[in-house]
Amino acid sequence: MKLTLHENFFGIRTGVKLVDQIILGVIPIFLIFLLWVFVTSGKTVTIILPEGTFEGFEKNPPPEGTLFREKVRLTIDNSTHELKDSANDSLLSYLLKDGEKFELGHIPARPFGKSVRLTMPPGRYIGREKLPPAKPDKAPAKPDSELLKTAPVSENVSESTPDLDTIPPNNDHQAEAASPSTEVAAASTVPAASTVSPLLKFKYRYEIVETRLISPSMLPSPGEVYRSLPSLWSDRSLPKNILYSFLRVGAGFVVAFLIVFPMALLMGTFSKFKALIAPLMLFGGYLPIPALVPLFMILFGTNELQKVMFLAFGFAIYLLPLFVKYLDEVDNVYLQTGYTLGANKFQILNNILLPIALPNMFDAMRLGFGIGWGYIILAEMVDMGSFGVGTLILTSQRRGPREDIYLVLIAIVIMAFITDKIWDKVGQQLFPYRSQKR
Amino acid sequence: MYLRGKLFLVIMALLAFCCGALQAQEAAVVEAPDTESVTTVKEYKFVPRETLPPVQGTSAYKWDEKEKIVVFPINVWAGWLPIIAANNGFAPNEDSIFFKKYGFKVNLKLIDDPVVARDSFASGESHVLWGTLDMMVLFASELMKDSRTAPRIFQQVDWSSGGDGIVARSKIRSVADLKGKTIVYAQNSPSQYFISNLLINAGIGLDEVTHKYTSTAFEAAAAFVSDASIDACVSWAPDIYTIPEKIAGTRILTTTAEANKLIADVWAARADFARDKPEIIKGLVAGIFEGMDMLENPTTKAQAFQWMADGYGMKVEDVKAMEADSHSTNFAENREFFMNANNPTNFERTWKSIAYVYNQAGLVKEAVPFNQIMDFTIMEELEKDGQFKHHKDNYVSKFVPTTYSKVNAEAPIITQTVRINFYPNSANIYEPAHDLTGNAIANTLYDPNIEATLEKVARLVGAYDRAVVAITGHTDSSMKGKIPEKIVKDLSMNRAEAVKKALVDKYKFDAKKFVVEGEGWNKPADLDNPMNQALNRRVEISVFPPESN
Numbered sequence: 001m002k003l004t005l006h007e008n009f010f011g012i013r014t015g016v017k018l019v020d021q022i023i024l025g026v027i028p029i030f031l032i033f034l035l036w037v038f039v040t041s042g043k044t045v046t047i048i049l050p051e052g053t054f055e056g057f058e059k060n061p062p063p064e065g066t067l068f069r070e071k072v073r074l075t076i077d078n079s080t081h082e083l084k085d086s087a088n089d090s091l092l093s094y095l096l097k098d099g100e101k102f103e104l105g106h107i108p109a110r111p112f113g114k115s116v117r118l119t120m121p122p123g124r125y126i127g128r129e130k131l132p133p134a135k136p137d138k139a140p141a142k143p144d145s146e147l148l149k150t151a152p153v154s155e156n157v158s159e160s161t162p163d164l165d166t167i168p169p170n171n172d173h174q175a176e177a178a179s180p181s182t183e184v185a186a187a188s189t190v191p192a193a194s195t196v197s198p199l200l201k202f203k204y205r206y207e208i209v210e211t212r213l214i215s216p217s218m219l220p221s222p223g224e225v226y227r228s229l230p231s232l233w234s235d236r237s238l239p240k241n242i243l244y245s246f247l248r249v250g251a252g253f254v255v256a257f258l259i260v261f262p263m264a265l266l267m268g269t270f271s272k273f274k275a276l277i278a279p280l281m282l283f284g285g286y287l288p289i290p291a292l293v294p295l296f297m298i299l300f301g302t303n304e305l306q307k308v309m310f311l312a313f314g315f316a317i318y319l320l321p322l323f324v325k326y327l328d329e330v331d332n333v334y335l336q337t338g339y340t341l342g343a344n345k346f347q348i349l350n351n352i353l354l355p356i357a358l359p360n361m362f363d364a365m366r367l368g369f370g371i372g373w374g375y376i377i378l379a380e381m382v383d384m385g386s387f388g389v390g391t392l393i394l395t396s397q398r399r400g401p402r403e404d405i406y407l408v409l410i411a412i413v414i415m416a417f418i419t420d421k422i423w424d425k426v427g428q429q430l431f432p433y434r435s436q437k438r
Numbered sequence: 439m440y441l442r443g444k445l446f447l448v449i450m451a452l453l454a455f456c457c458g459a460l461q462a463q464e465a466a467v468v469e470a471p472d473t474e475s476v477t478t479v480k481e482y483k484f485v486p487r488e489t490l491p492p493v494q495g496t497s498a499y500k501w502d503e504k505e506k507i508v509v510f511p512i513n514v515w516a517g518w519l520p521i522i523a524a525n526n527g528f529a530p531n532e533d534s535i536f537f538k539k540y541g542f543k544v545n546l547k548l549i550d551d552p553v554v555a556r557d558s559f560a561s562g563e564s565h566v567l568w569g570t571l572d573m574m575v576l577f578a579s580e581l582m583k584d585s586r587t588a589p590r591i592f593q594q595v596d597w598s599s600g601g602d603g604i605v606a607r608s609k610i611r612s613v614a615d616l617k618g619k620t621i622v623y624a625q626n627s628p629s630q631y632f633i634s635n636l637l638i639n640a641g642i643g644l645d646e647v648t649h650k651y652t653s654t655a656f657e658a659a660a661a662f663v664s665d666a667s668i669d670a671c672v673s674w675a676p677d678i679y680t681i682p683e684k685i686a687g688t689r690i691l692t693t694t695a696e697a698n699k700l701i702a703d704v705w706a707a708r709a710d711f712a713r714d715k716p717e718i719i720k721g722l723v724a725g726i727f728e729g730m731d732m733l734e735n736p737t738t739k740a741q742a743f744q745w746m747a748d749g750y751g752m753k754v755e756d757v758k759a760m761e762a763d764s765h766s767t768n769f770a771e772n773r774e775f776f777m778n779a780n781n782p783t784n785f786e787r788t789w790k791s792i793a794y795v796y797n798q799a800g801l802v803k804e805a806v807p808f809n810q811i812m813d814f815t816i817m818e819e820l821e822k823d824g825q826f827k828h829h830k831d832n833y834v835s836k837f838v839p840t841t842y843s844k845v846n847a848e849a850p851i852i853t854q855t856v857r858i859n860f861y862p863n864s865a866n867i868y869e870p871a872h873d874l875t876g877n878a879i880a881n882t883l884y885d886p887n888i889e890a891t892l893e894k895v896a897r898l899v900g901a902y903d904r905a906v907v908a909i910t911g912h913t914d915s916s917m918k919g920k921i922p923e924k925i926v927k928d929l930s931m932n933r934a935e936a937v938k939k940a941l942v943d944k945y946k947f948d949a950k951k952f953v954v955e956g957e958g959w960n961k962p963a964d965l966d967n968p969m970n971q972a973l974n975r976r977v978e979i980s981v982f983p984p985e986s987n
Contacts, residue, residue: 106494108491108492208494209583209584210495210496210584210585210586211495215498215561215584215586215587217581218560294656298660302622302652302661302665381652381653381654383650383661391651395625397553398553398576398626399576399580399626402580
């Protein structure tokens with residue numbers, strides 16, 4: 001009974017059909033994605049506000065369904081802002097217009113001349129509210145979501161956000177002194193309701209990011225990550241950075257191979273040489289590589305050489321023990337036979353050791369190539385100005401956007417997948433007998 | 439132009455004959471538009487809770503109401519000595535000031551990596567984030583995506599005072615020499631702010647220097663040592679002091695020993711924690727001030743150093759050697775920093791300088807406004823309580839009167855060239871604009887940017903609190919050969935004096951900090967193009983190391 005082997009998609013030899021392989025392989029990835037969506041989705045609320053002017057839509061109101069991806073400034077004319085102490089010693093924030101009262105929740109607001117400026121959180125402009133045909137609703141409009149009503153209103157609600165940067169530093173702060181109380185006093189003199197023309201209102205839906213399971217300052221949502229892609233791709237030139245890192249990893253790998261391969265062969269052939277190197281090889285595997293970054297800088301400077309050599313070192317300490325191991329694993333019977341037939345050391349190496357060990361060594365190289373991507377951040381810690389995905393991650397950690405960190409991670413995963421496919425194809429060409437072995 | 443030249447001659451003659459009278463008249467004008475600068479301290483009028491972004495949602499930090507342990511990460515830095523003393527070591531314990539007086543415990547955790555500290559803060563594992571103000575500018579916008587993790591800054595812990603510095607090859611005598619050179623430093627760190635600030639102040643574009651970035655200051659120092667093609671590095675003590683000792687041909691260009699009010703170390707609390715537990719925030723602030731008092735006692739101080747050494751895993755003598763890197767800021771200094779709007783190195787100005795520098799460096803597009811981060815309510819309360827009345831602002835540099843020629847014997851650390859548009863022949867920087875017939879127009883300024891220019895100078899001079907500053911006036915050479923040199927020198931001298939007077943009046947600098955000189959037309963701004971008269975009419979601000987006085 002012969003087991004059918006299928007073309008492997010994720011680089012694993014299994015007896016599962018290709019289609020099933022893909023489906024099975026995607027399930028855990030999809031589950032992780034779902035989990036990601038789950039922990040980064042907050043509750044959304046819909047708020048009703050009187051018509052105002054959105055920044056960027058000065059002439060006409062935004063079309064229905066407009067999605068604001070950043071905070072947006074909304075100016076509502078002829079309105080006033082009011083802060084009221086609620087029963088539980090917290091502040092409630094209201095907007096008053098034409099005698100109607102709109103609860104603002106936590107949307108930052110500040111008086112701006114005769115109008116009120118709101119800083120709307122990112123969200124969607126749903127559109128104008130349908131007007132009731134007969135008489136305008138005079139009851140205080142409330143956000144129609146349960147959540148906003150029940151959400152505990154913060155104690156520290158503040159009502160203004162003066163944008164000092166627009167004021168030259170020496171103008172001091174008279175601008176901020178405008179106290180809300182005078183505005184409120186003025187508001188009370190406004191006639192209670194102007195029923196002549198009904199107040200135009202609109203609905204706005206936004207997400208309360210604070211209700212997410214994981215705070216957005218820790219983990220951005222998949223949507224945010226996706227939206228950050230264009231700026232990462234063009235402004236921060238992701239392809240160029242990937243190329244630089246790829247070339248470094250590739251060069252480091254080549255250097256490592258050129259050193260490790262002959263070394264392994266010598267160790268496999270001459271037991272004295274093996275005894276010479278073996279302890280070094282053992283210690284190398286235990287070294288915490290990050291601590292060696294400054295050492296490589298002193299040895300190889302701060303330019304490309306340092307990065308390539310650092311990566312080469314990382315590859316070498318991984319590959320050397322494996323190469324030696326595979327040479328060792330060659331069955332003694334073959335060697336004995338070779339010696340019996342009068343082969344010399346070179347012939348043994350060339351005709352017996354290498355042909356048997358090479359396919360395994362190739363597999364080690366294929367798996368080991370991924371190591372370089374693990375070390376890339378360490379390698380690119382020095383001279384961070386010279387591109388690379390490691391640099392991208394390091395700088396995004398410091399000054400954001402955090403979204404880019406995850407995008408780069410995804411990009412690295414995709415890169416890894418592609419390179420692995422290439423390794424696979426090359427392997428099939430080099431060792432055709434392997435794919436038929438089992 | 440001809441008319442103006444004629445006018446110039448007439449007024450020059452006038453100047454020569456009745457110099458005194460004119461001066462008196464000018465003095466009267468100088469005071470006019472600046473009525474506010476009479477008081478030394480001008481307090482902010484706004485209320486922090488009106489400008490700080492509101493906190494939304496339920497709090498997301500870890501908290502055990504029974505244990506009451508505030509997790510306060512710190513880095514390896516001498517400025518944390520007061521809180522270590524107040525906390526009776528690193529671990530939460532019942533012998534600390536915080537527990538005995540304010541009823542909560544503090545867990546000082548060594549988290550040296552700022553990114554890890556930030557993530558611990560954002561995830562709610564810790565309630566506090568350590569950092570320099572420039573790091574806060576970089577972190578703020580990301581942290582404010584969630585109103586609960588928005589940083590609130592209540593207290594300045596110290597000024598870096600010798601802890602950060604720039605080491606260069608010996609041929610580099612002044613910041614101006616860095617033009618076209620290669621500099622290495624840790625990106626997105628105080629080092630980057632330090633060097634970028636200096637370059638911008640020296641009028642060197644950030645793209646006129648080759649920048650090499652490392653991820654830590656330690657690596658920057660190592661890169662400078664190992665790579666001779668690098669001309670300067672920005673790093674920390676002790677590297678900045680050991681490199682010039684060990685590596686021939688290197689010298690310290692400048693350190694925060696001179697720029698002693700440039701890099702401010704602070705801590706920030708999570709907005710939701712500050713909202714829920716204002717009494718704990720107040721206890722932290724007060725406890726740190728009390729720690730500063732405790733360090734007056736030599737036994738306590740020795741014990742604090744021992745705790746610090748244990749906590750950092752260092753030797754006691756190494757920890758003691760760090761002491762000079764920073765200057766702890768007591769209550770009086772914090773009051774100046776948070777509440778005095780006139781202080782040239784207050785929170786607002788430091789924050790804005792950082793925002794400007796990082797904008798120029800392309801790191802931050804639009805910084806968060808300072809008043810959405812700074813919260814001086816605790817300082818106000820402590821002032822009302824009078825608990826730290828005995829704290830005096832003693833961090834005031836003393837200057838002995840000196841002369842320009844003495845100061846100028848050495849190369850300046852940095853020279854800032856500012857262009858003040860003086861009305862022809864006038865030394866009044868607040869000169870009103872004139873109509874066509876030459877009459878002054880009320881409530882106008884001939885140079886409308888004068889306040890911004892003074893602000894720029896004040897921020898540099900303020901940051902270099904300990905340094906001596908030379909103000910040199912220069913005139914154009916349009917009248918060369920037509921009038922005696924003496925009156926031109928006098929005019930440029932008067933212009934330099936006017937700048938000094940404005941700085942002293944407005945920002946309350948010690949007048950002895952400045953030396954003035956009138957160079958006349960002797961030093962054209964651009965040696966390749968000495969006739970560029972618009973460039974030549976200028977004032978130069980040079981900062982000299984304090985040793986030279």
